[in-house]
Amino acid sequence: MSVIEIHGLKKQFKSGKNIVEALRGIDLNVPQGQIFGLLGPNGAGKTTLLRILTTLLQADSGEATVVGHSLRSASAEVRRVIGYVSQKGGAEAAATGRENLSFQAQLYGMRGAQVTSRVDELLAALELESIAGRPVQTYSGGQRRRLDLALGMVHRPALLFLDEPSVGLDPQSRARVWDEVRRLHDSGTAIVLTTHYLDEADALCERIAIIDQGQIVAEDSPEGLKRKIAGDVVLLGLDNGHVIAAQELFSTQSFIREIKQEPEALRLLVDEGEQALPAILQLVHERGLPIRTVALNRPSLDDVFLRQTGRSLRDDLN
Amino acid sequence: MNLFSEIWIVARHSVRVALRNPMTIIVGLLQPVTWMLLFAPLLNNLPTTAGFAPGQAINSFTPGMLVMLAPITSLFSGIGLVVELREGVLDRLRVTPVSRLAVVLGKAARDLVVLLLQGILLLLVAWAMGLNVSFVGIVGALGLMLIVGLLMISVSYGFALMLRDENAVASISNVLLLPLLLLSGLILPLEFAPGWMQRVADLNPLAYTVDAMRALFAGQFASGAILNGFLVTAVLAALGLFWATRSFHRALA
Numbered sequence: 001m002s003v004i005e006i007h008g009l010k011k012q013f014k015s016g017k018n019i020v021e022a023l024r025g026i027d028l029n030v031p032q033g034q035i036f037g038l039l040g041p042n043g044a045g046k047t048t049l050l051r052i053l054t055t056l057l058q059a060d061s062g063e064a065t066v067v068g069h070s071l072r073s074a075s076a077e078v079r080r081v082i083g084y085v086s087q088k089g090g091a092e093a094a095a096t097g098r099e100n101l102s103f104q105a106q107l108y109g110m111r112g113a114q115v116t117s118r119v120d121e122l123l124a125a126l127e128l129e130s131i132a133g134r135p136v137q138t139y140s141g142g143q144r145r146r147l148d149l150a151l152g153m154v155h156r157p158a159l160l161f162l163d164e165p166s167v168g169l170d171p172q173s174r175a176r177v178w179d180e181v182r183r184l185h186d187s188g189t190a191i192v193l194t195t196h197y198l199d200e201a202d203a204l205c206e207r208i209a210i211i212d213q214g215q216i217v218a219e220d221s222p223e224g225l226k227r228k229i230a231g232d233v234v235l236l237g238l239d240n241g242h243v244i245a246a247q248e249l250f251s252t253q254s255f256i257r258e259i260k261q262e263p264e265a266l267r268l269l270v271d272e273g274e275q276a277l278p279a280i281l282q283l284v285h286e287r288g289l290p291i292r293t294v295a296l297n298r299p300s301l302d303d304v305f306l307r308q309t310g311r312s313l314r315d316d317l318n
Numbered sequence: 319m320n321l322f323s324e325i326w327i328v329a330r331h332s333v334r335v336a337l338r339n340p341m342t343i344i345v346g347l348l349q350p351v352t353w354m355l356l357f358a359p360l361l362n363n364l365p366t367t368a369g370f371a372p373g374q375a376i377n378s379f380t381p382g383m384l385v386m387l388a389p390i391t392s393l394f395s396g397i398g399l400v401v402e403l404r405e406g407v408l409d410r411l412r413v414t415p416v417s418r419l420a421v422v423l424g425k426a427a428r429d430l431v432v433l434l435l436q437g438i439l440l441l442l443v444a445w446a447m448g449l450n451v452s453f454v455g456i457v458g459a460l461g462l463m464l465i466v467g468l469l470m471i472s473v474s475y476g477f478a479l480m481l482r483d484e485n486a487v488a489s490i491s492n493v494l495l496l497p498l499l500l501l502s503g504l505i506l507p508l509e510f511a512p513g514w515m516q517r518v519a520d521l522n523p524l525a526y527t528v529d530a531m532r533a534l535f536a537g538q539f540a541s542g543a544i545l546n547g548f549l550v551t552a553v554l555a556a557l558g559l560f561w562a563t564r565s566f567h568r569a570l571a
Contacts, residue, residue, distance in 0.1 A: 054413050055412075055413065056409055056412060056413065076415060079413055079414065079415045080415045082413070083413075084409075084410070084413040086406045086409050086410065087406070088404075088405055088406030088409075089406060089410075090405065090406035090407045090408075090409055090410030090411075091407070091410075092335060092402075092407055093405065094335050094336075094338065094339065095331075095335045099331065099334070099335065102331075103327075103331040104410075104414070106327045106331070107327065107411065107414040107415070107416045108414060108415065109319060109415070135338075151410065
């Protein structure tokens with residue numbers, strides 16, 4: 001069974017005279033019990049899709065069910081069973097962590113002792129007890145993010161949406177957030193997150209949909225995506241003066257699928273790295289190219305993105 | 319949960335947070351209290367005019383200040399809404415099962431509670447300065463002030479949802495504020511005004527509120543001014559609330 005089913009979802013925005021097609025027909029199934037990642041550059045449509053799935057926006061056309069409830073006809077039921085942590089989090093800065101959580105629990109219909117025990121439980125689980133009585137505006141980025149997560153989990157949702165869960169966090173806080181997401185997943189919550197960080201998608205998600213310009217361009221497990229689409233990467237380190245010569249040498253070889261120049265290196269995309277490596281070294285030797293280093297890399301999700309869209313995700317971020 | 323218990327939950331939480339910071343209450347009070355301390359004494363030597371009796375300046379002046387309090391506090395309450403919109407607070411609340419209307423009405427209720435507390439504090443200052451008014455007059459005056467407050471809050475929320483920018487909300491409120499106040503006769507009675515200005519003031523709802531407020535303070539409970547004031551303000555407040563909730567449904571529901 002799928003926790004989310006989407007058919008032909010479209011959304012346009014008007015900005016002045018221009019029409020921006022944020023979603024151009026999304027079809028997607030999210031299986032139950034997984035950490036599912038929507039990976040794509042800023043402006044790809046990830047947040048729009050998430051806002052539609054969380055009932056904050058209405059799609060122009062298309063159908064979607066979330067945890068078995070239709071978005072169009074049963075949005076109130078959808079809201080009861082999902083949690084949502086937006087990019088900005090949405091905690092009230094002037095209220096304390098405990099006040100934010102208690103209020104959220106009451107909005108989900110909890111009362112009295114029920115509120116207190118659930119809030120205590122969450123404060124303990126996310127190690128926020130010592131700062132629970134302080135206004136949120138005094139929290140560090142990592143503390144605030146943990147509170148945001150707690151706010152999304154108050155009612156034990158069947159499905160939790162996380163929009164860019166680790167954006168702007170230091171590495172330690174980031175790892176901490178990942179741990180919390182994994183723990184939540186282990187307890188049986190389905191998780192859908194958006195990210196434009198490759199390492200986050202790679203480290204956290206069991207399944208990924210790559211989204212670009214309002215369309216899903218690929219979908220599989222991280223390993224499957226890399227295996228199917230990108231092949232392996234051989235990176236030859238050599239002086240800039242020899243990069244051109246090396247490129248000419250390899251451009252005529254049929255087993256090389258793609259060549260890309262990099263500073264003091266040449267990047268070769270091949271189907272099977274282990275088999276290609278001896279042939280590459282042989283060619284290098286015959287031509288007498290002074291290579292300094294050789295590395296065989298499994299492809300990254302960035303390579304996948306590059307293959308699918310012709311652009312690098314990293315370029316988009318800069 | 320029904321709408322009222324939802325509004326209650328939102329309002330109770332929001333009031334608790336708002337009152338943590340005493341500046342919430344003090345800022346709006348500073349201006350009318352300064353007028354009372356530094357301007358009202360001048361009126362004691364004014365010749366008898368409608369609503370102004372010599373020697374009892376504070377009795378004639380406090381009703382105007384109570385009316386002033388509502389716009390200078392509540393006309394700016396939409397700014398908080400814009401901030402919550404931008405920081406994702408409203409989105410978080412909109413994803414919960416609570417009615418989206420209850421979220422806005424609960425926040426409006428918080429702004430009314432702040433206004434009421436300011437009104438009571440203002441009356442205490444006036445009382446210390448020698449105010450002499452009946453209990454019925456006070457209850458009626460605070461009730462009327464709350465209706466004006468509801469009008470101002472609705473208008474401010476409507477602007478906030480339309481403009482979505484706190485600077486724009488602040489500017490438009492400031493532009494509206496001064497003519498609204500000056501053309502209401504809340505500092506000096508409009509009997510002093512030239513004819514054209516009185517005609518314009520006839521179009522200002524706050525002018526009727528001020529008349530009603532003065533009558534309440536003077537104990538003239540049979541006066542038609544009281545009925546007029548309540549009627550004009552209540553009708554406008556209902557229209558304002560309708561506009562604000564409609565903008566809310568369009569923008570966020």
